[in-house]
Amino acid sequence: MSSFTPTPQNYLDELLTLLARNAYKHGDFTLASGRKSNHYVNCKPVSLSGKGLMLVSQAMLSHVEDDAVAVAGLTLGADPLVSGVAMTAYQKDRSLDALIVRKEAKGHGTSAWLEGPLPPIGSKITVLEDVVTSGGSSLKAVKQLRNLGYEISRVVAIVDRQEGGFEAMIASELQLESLFLLSDVVSRFREISI
Template identity: 25%
Template sequence: MYQQKIYNLFKEAGAIMEGHYLYTSGKHGSHYIQCAQVLKSPYYTEILVKELTKKLTGEYDLVIGPAVGGITLSYEIAKHYNVFGLFTEREDGVMKLRRGFEIPKGAKVLVVEDVVTTGGSVKEVIDVVEDAGGEVKDIAVLVDRCKDIKKSKLSDYKDKYHALLKLDLEAYEPDDCPLCEKYGRPIKPGSR
């Protein structure tokens, strides 16, 4: 699917919000991508998973993503490959496996996430996988907001990184944000 078609699907689902937002990074921006709005629909999710998996090798023992954004995506992509779909969670600020989840040594792992901006959450999941002895084969994301993956926390994994939709959205430091004057305080719709 072309970028514009994917963008339109997100827009139609109400997943692309416009206004004044506070990002997890602390920066401000005029757009927020709320993937929960698109992933709540089995119809849209099926389309996105089908398109995203076309970019992947498909040789995985399991799929894993960070809670909350990566849970639905992990499950649906795992279903596509008929493997287990796991998720990590933060406990006392540290990303880890919980709920009895385990990654077997040598497991070929697909790491997934709904939106990547800095790559921080995905890098934390990668660390969990590698600490358990798993091998990250690919990283798949629905929306890439990174301006340059080579300068992100995922730079060492750039050859394994696959994004369905790439968006170059402006982000402002709070002190230099033109949206503050227009809209006042930013809204923080994210999960952290």
């Protein structure tokens, strides 16, 4: 068992190093959008590890709006994030539920788009995302949540790839708060690769 205890001074630094080591790759990649890139970021090896999820959850919780009653995100990338942030909030005596937005409506039963303890209509929800490129996944989650009657004004991401997602959020009247920019991850990757 590790004796590492995150503090405001070191958990972001530790998280950045984990991302650079375990989430970032440099090479020739085709992204989900079809675009080519020399940079690939997959946060799941970090967000699905115990230490990584602890660090991500602490960092993201500090960006969740004070009046939000839940955090939500599009499956699959946001699944560990919403669960980890809700649990971290509970450990800090804050009531915050986790919601998972399906990519399509459930094919049976209630045909639901949303899984989790549903808050009252009109409640504020903060959307969580692992990596923002164009903003498409986040905007899909926001659209479904808004269609169901919830108030969404902020998206919190682990990494902003700096490829138009920020501008797409502004166009949809959303504030994007990212723990890191792609340039931060690349810089740390270069530091630890020397």
